[in-house]
Amino acid sequence: MATDPALDKSAFGYTVADITRLFRRVFDRRAAHLDLTRAQWRALSRIQRAQGLTQAELAEDLEMEPMxxxxxxxxxxQAGFVERRADPADRRCWRLHLTARSDDVMGKMKRIAATLRDEATADVSDEDFERVMRLLVAVKNNLAELDREDRARQQARRKTQP
Known part of the structure; x- marks a missing residue:
């Protein structure tokens, strides 16, 4: 019995990457009128989900260089969307917060994203969507644990090296 190559486990990572790439590409086109770069809207979105994170944490989350x-x-x-606030526990550290001015653009971004999500999942039943989300959350949790373990091993190796 021939199986669909798209359903092969070896295609999993490629499929997730393709979905992410296509979702971003369509979102970029639909959000172009907001005059934000992809890096900017991703930063705004991340800051909104984690008000008060540091630039170093943001860089890590976005997989970008700190500079x-x-x-x-x-x-x-400069655009008035974000403010840096001093960290009360560490004077060298700045915490990032959205300003009230960002509310309008964030609302527009959320509407674009919600419409795109609805269109992307239009032919997917609620049951299938829930099943896929459970799978993706399980994979995400497994990968997060592997990441923690790998980082711990890497740090331990660094400590033992001269």
Whole structure:
């Protein structure tokens, strides 16, 4: 019995990457009128989900170099969407927060994303969607645990190296 190559486990990572790439591409086109770069809207979205994170944490979350994230944040601060607040526990550290001015653009981004999600899942039953989401959350949790373990091993190796 021939199986669909798209359903082969070896295609899993590629399929997830393709979905992410296509979702971002369509979102980029639909959000172009907001005059934000992808890095900027991703930063805004991440800051909204984790108000008060540091630039270093944002860089790690976005998988960007800290200097590049610094430039993105500088532009968002200049545009009035983000403010840097001093960390009360560490004077060298700045915490990132959205301003009230970001509310309008964040609302527009959320509407674009919601419409795109609805269109992307239009032919998917609620039951299938829930099943896929359970699978993706389980895979995400497994990968997060593997990441923690790998980081711990890497740090232990660094400590034992001369």
């Amino acid at each position: 590049a994230v610094g430039r993105v944040v500088d532009r968002l601060v």
